[in-house]
Amino acid sequence: MQLKASAPASLMLLGEFGVLHNKLALVCAVDKRIHVSLTARSDAAIHIHSALGNYSSKLTKLSVEKPFQFVLAAIKTYQARYKTGFDLTIESEFSSTIGLGSSAAVTVATLAALVTSLNIKMTPLDLVRQARHVIRQVQGTGSGADAAAAVYGGMVAYQSQPLFAEKLPAIHPLSVLYSGHKTPTVEVIKIVRERYRTHSDLFQSVLHCIGKCAEDGIKYARRKDWVKLGEVMNVQQGMMESLGVSTPLLYHMVMDLRKQPKIVGAKISGSGLGDCVIGLGEMQLDYKNANSAVQPVLVQMSPQGVQCEKS
Structure with missing residues (x-):
């Protein structure tokens, strides 16, 4: 079995810093994406391949480490549900050095591949919530606004607490x-x-x-x-x-x-x-x-x- 997931890069339009204090924000997805392919294995190995490097481990011995800290933290969320391992290939249409929400995009794409492979039904808002949790685990803070853009696409009105996301019916150059x-x-x-x-x-x-x-x-x-x-x-x-x-x-x-x-x-x-x-x-x-x-x-x-x- 192979799964292919992708999520878009994003930009903050309005609400930086305020969104960390439960104010509203306006964020948008853009037309560069991160692609994640998950291929099931018959053994207990996890292999990650990307332009940033490679990572290999047994399913039971995963450790969250750079440059795959967001991907590995996402995998650990569902680690106990897997009986066998998988290969994960990551390809990006943009550089992670430019601030286009690459961490959120790869987190959302990875989580989407994982929950689909496990036949877990998840609402878009729950996927935002889970991606935000992974991001906070890794870096200690994060509003989740870029994750909301990666999940919904388009322009998104967002609030961190209480959690709220609404896709707006318009885009603009x-x-x-x-x-x-x-x-x-x-x-x-x-x-x-x-x-x-x-x-x-x-x-x-x-x-x-x-x-x-x-x-x-x-x-x-x-x-x-x-x-x-x-x-x-x-x-x-x-x-x-x-x-x-x-x-x-x-x-x-x-x-x-x-x-x-x-x-x-x-x-x-x-x-x-x-x-x-x-x-x-x-x-x-x-x-x-x-x-x-x-x-x-x-x-x-x-x-x-x-x-x-x-x-």
């Missing part, structure tokens, strides 16, 4: 620029927490504003009022700067996008201090940044969420 480096999200969260350690009231006020941006943005996305959504993205960029997660380079990248005639709003996407900025609308094809490290990322929103099929 996007422009994405990568800054040339990425600071791990967990590190950025620590930096922000330390920055506001003695200013907790101010921090809560900023989080409230970010949550309100996401709430309004979801409303405008439902209405397909893209100009208003872009305006809200511009407002949240100011909140990101207040949190200290912008840099001179990211600021100039955002300003570059806002100058583009078809882009109605632009901001940092994700935790900041590097990584990506996004613009709502299409960028001119001949865009060049003065900093050679800055590169366009050729992705668009995609309505396709997780998929799994037996072959």
Whole structure:
């Protein structure tokens, strides 16, 4: 028996940091995917193959280790249900160094393959919940917003607690620029927490504003009022700067996008201090940044969420 599962990469549109404090967020899936193939074995071995390396172990002796920590943590969730092992082959259409939610995508795709192979019925929201649990096991924190995008596809309104996810009935052109480096999200969260350690009231006020941006943005996305959504993205960029997660380079990248005639709003996407900025609308094809490290990322929103099929 062979199973093939895949899940999309994702981008945060609105709600970064606020979503970690149970505020709403707006996230979207994009048209780059991670593919996982599961092939049953007759012995008790687990073999993982990918461009990042290989891993082999007996089913009963699995240990969660890099670079397959999310995959192995997902497997351990169902380890006791397997009597024999399997081969897992992972292929990605994008680099894990660019912040497109690769951890969530590979976690969701792996879990989808596992539950399908075990004939377990699972709702989309339960799959989000389980993927979020795996991500938190591995890295200690995580809202689950990128997992929701990977499960549902398209634009997704999301809240971590109480857990809520709604796929919105629209997508829109996007422009994405990568800054040339990425600071791990967990590190950025620590930096922000330390920055506001003695200013907790101010921090809560900023989080409230970010949550309100996401709430309004979801409303405008439902209405397909893209100009208003872009305006809200511009407002949240100011909140990101207040949190200290912008840099001179990211600021100039955002300003570059806002100058583009078809882009109605632009901001940092994700935790900041590097990584990506996004613009709502299409960028001119001949865009060049003065900093050679800055590169366009050729992705668009995609309505396709997780998929799994037996072959």
